[in-house]
Amino acid sequence: MNIIVFAKTVRFLQAQTGSDPRQNNIAPGDLVDMLNPFDEAALEVALRIKDAAPEAEITVVSLGGPSAQAGLRRCLAMGADRASHILYGDYVELDSWASAAILAAQARRMRYDLILCGRQAIDSNAGLVGPYLAAQLAIPHISRIIKLAEPGSDGKITAERRLDRGDRETVECTAPALLTVERDINVARIPTLPAMLAAAKLPIENCSTEDLETAPTLNRTKTIRLSNPKAKRRAGKQLNPALSAAERMKLMMKGGGAPAPAKTAALLEGCGEDVLEEFERLLISSGVHFRP
Amino acid sequence: MSEFKKLLEPGYIKNLKIKNRVSMAPMEKQWGDRVGNVTQFYIDYMVERAKNDVAMITMESTFIDPVGRGNIYQLGLWDDSNIPSHKRLTDALHEFGTIAVTELQHAGRNAATYKTGFQPIAPSPIPCEISGGYIPREMSLDDIADITRKYSEAARRAREAGYDMITLHGAHGYILNSFLSPFTNKRTDGYGGSLENRYRFGTEVYQAIRAQVGEECPVGYRITADEFVEGGLTLEDTRAFIKHLEGLGLDYVDVSSGIYESAPMIINTMDFPLGGLLPYAAGMKEVLDIPVIATGRINDMRFAEQALERNEADYVHMVRAFHADPEILTKSRKGEFDDICMCNACNKCIDLMFGDQRVRCALNPSAGREREMALKPAEKKKSVMVVGGGLAGMEAARIAALRGHDVSLYEKEDELGGAIRWSSKGQYREEWGQAARYRIHSVNKAGVAVHLGQEVTLADIKAAKPDVTVLATGTKPFVPPYIPGVDNPVVSDYAKVLLGETKIGVNAVVVGGQNIGLATAEFLTEHGCKCTIVEDGDAIGADLGGIKQMVVLPRIADDANIEVRLNSNIERIGDDWVEVQSKGQSETLKGIDMVVFAWSREIVRQLADEVAADGTLADYCLIGDAVWPREPIDAIYEGAMTGRQI
């Protein structure tokens, strides 16, 4: 089984120690280069497949500047078989679609049954490279994986994905497929010192976009500025010029927002059969399934 | 604990590292000396809080000029002789890595001549009735230049005294605020009228301070986001002004609200929602890049964390929360929420401050007495019997047990709490429940043997032979036996009503219009009953405290179901009528199905009288409301002192 893991070395803002709020309090030391933890979890998924089926081959591919080398070395130390670095200095300027296009070009040169990557990178928080890559390679994609069954020899992939409200669902497809994984799907192994020393000597395949015979496509989105985060609850009603001081005071005493018009319901009395029936009807119409 | 991810993350203001996001807001405590110096107990108080990891402490409004002092025992930096005592304070805080901030203030029109000895000065001669109605002198251009210079000199002293940051007090109707606001600034010269002119004084003061302290020292501004008076400043105005100062290099903003005319908006009572000013802080943050500090009834670290998580502010100011429990941050971090003595915004502290007294805390008697009230283990272990499980009894029992005594606590009801059991009822008063909750929890935790549902007699005490007996039997409702018809079934009292022991009718007469009477009346209307309050004095709510009055009295006035009759007495009570007398005129109120006495409390003193008459108990004392009916602050203080003296 051939597995490709796409792993990004992110430039992560781990703290804001700068003195200038106009520069978003970013000091030079605040940005660190590190392997994206979501991708690390994806690699761990691959490694666990390999633990069970040692003939599996894992190739880690990374698009990025020179800093991506260290991330790839870490992947090798964790147990990946091969590493491939698509050198592209301006990778921060690429949007998700353009990045996916380059990675797809690389994937097309390789043989694979399974592609794994993290749900999102912790720096850009876009969560788009995985699904775009699947679309460009025209292979099925399952998102937000929190459990992966051991792949069978029939090429069937069975994964459990996370939904809202703590629910989950099981999805099946046939290989080749692309899976994007949640960060907490597993706890990634920490490479040992000997493994790291050994990995330092392993070769990393280097290539450029020219080698892949692809050029960066046009970006579909562009970041125009960064700011410190704005509040979730914004001053809305407080800025209403039509409100008098007394009305604003009342608004404040109500916790900042006039509540939505209250729903009024008739009050049922006591615990008679009719009350129980009415209550039960409401439970059923609200979609409650009784579990005796 | 990861629960406080945002709250515990260090922040940076200029080049100062702030170790977490929790800050103590400026709160005037009247703990200085007569000329504005810092006292030793002031330092002890702050050290106790710094020790418990507060990142940043803004001391209090610190006057820059005796004409503009707000309070008699306020801190000041108006003279070089103030510097040494302030330096001792900042040195003490720096030992714990806590950032010391001063807040420079000139009270302007809010200053009272009886405190300062001077006529107040202000942009326009508009008196502030709340602080006594002294008519200010309209400031001349020389005055303006003089005050600007005094701000700058105070800033120099602040730096020499070791303060790390300087906040300009531009809120609450003080001089900077009053220049900015069209409500108080009616000038026609270059300092009034247009927006630009009203900005001028604040801008000049800021620039003078900046020139004095240089670029390195963070300078911030405390703003009243909304004055909540007709014709006053609104959020739109104030955030535009702060945006203007931001452009001139302001480093942070501290978002408060209100002026003296809308005083409850400055210091929110328990009638207000938690963090009611957060939408204003968020509104500032919408337009600013600089850090925003939020304030206003944030009494719980979990709530504070949520506010930061929603990006409504960068730092949270909590001051009353630390006043009530210096360890709130350290306890929260360990997840020990039950151990926190949580501020319930009863505003006793503020009432004392406005009453020109030293500030205390109703719930935490140690506040401001850290050194003298420090717990010392008992020299000799004694057996202590405490009779009465109200605030006084619980506090005495808790403290005695913590000091190593063997303590048993007897309560005749089935639950602890005493007067709090009923005084925490009703939607605006339930925060009082926290005062009981904390003490019940800590009585149990301290290892006190609690006996509920047991009424103690003299014989019981003699049989148990305790070394020390503490009598804290409290009060019960007083129903005057001399009123004709008082034994009619329609008659009940505040405790029965609030505790739900009486069926609530539709038309009640509440006798007594002070705190208990108002609580009872509001509780009744919440439960669908109309009320007539019969008060023999000429005002209701006289015992509420100034700010509380500004909140509760308008609410009572707005309540269509409450009618107030002043200067009135109950003469006679019938099956469905009450005869009321006012200034010699009698009137019969008909259709009455409840008469509730909420007028006065009667001391429960039978046991104390028996003990005194018997005279054989070796060591006993009487504490709390059983001595004389007063307030929770007195009950808890007496319990605390008794527990320490055993």
Next chain:
Amino acid sequence: MVTCSNDVWLLLEAEEGGLGAFADGLICEGRRLADALRGELAAVLLGPDTGELEEALAECGADRLYRGRDAGLADYHPEIYASLLGELVREHRPRLFLTLDSARGADLMPRLAATIGAPLVMNCTNIEAGEEIEFTKPVQSGRLHAVMTAPAGGTSLATLNAEYLPEAATAAPSQIARVCDIEADVSAIATRLDITSYLKADPKTVDIREAEIVVAVGNGIGARENFAAFERFAELIGAALGGSRPVIDSGILPHERQIGQTGRAISARLAILCGISGSEYFTKGIERAGTKVAINSDREAPIFKDIDLGIHADINALIPKLTAHIKRGTEGGGR
């Protein structure tokens, strides 16, 4: 350059019994953007009809409503939805196509973007439609917000962060939307993914904020021994248990189950509030809950002010009776 209309389209999600907790906020944002762009607001809803849904939809505040009523759309299937919506967007060319950043939205929208070749910004905290459309989204794990733009002229896609949606004042002008049926042969859409099972969260362990059904108990519970009856009831209806502050203070439930201002805010579809008086400290935590039932022995309790069903009764009598009543029914008739 591809041209498009000035319309804003929203993809709504049907939840059992209604449009879900955040639909109002989404529609509110959609309306604001449509007005800014001087276009119309259209809503899309896929899935078979239910009575209540139709009612909610008619007054949802959109100008047009696109309905896909095919039975094959009842459950979300990524490939079917992406293909169907792709056709629709290509045909109508809205300026913006928005949905919630839910599990479904986050799964669907990248597929749709790839299908139609449109720019997409995920998890937006704000969208401003001026000269250009500016999308604000968290980056660096929320430490910063990035403002992004997409080339003018074509359709742009975005998912919206539910937490940042306005606390909707329910859309005031309740115009009735023009309904357009989506004609499509859903069965002809080729799929490669096969959804084989759906696993509900365990109400005992689910985060109370996420729980679908919540039974909240308050002071009215009285003695601690009474609590077991509520546990049985919660188990019967598959609800997570939460409590108001007094119940947490007395140690009946752990702190992470506290609902309210100093605890957690729930977003349950159905909240059953037992013996809770309804002070603001508590009600702040149920603002986002859907259907609310309150039971209290005090008929004037403020909790009765804003609910769907109120019962004036002793919870310690009612809840065991209701539990027995439902059990009789399920065992007898097998509903």
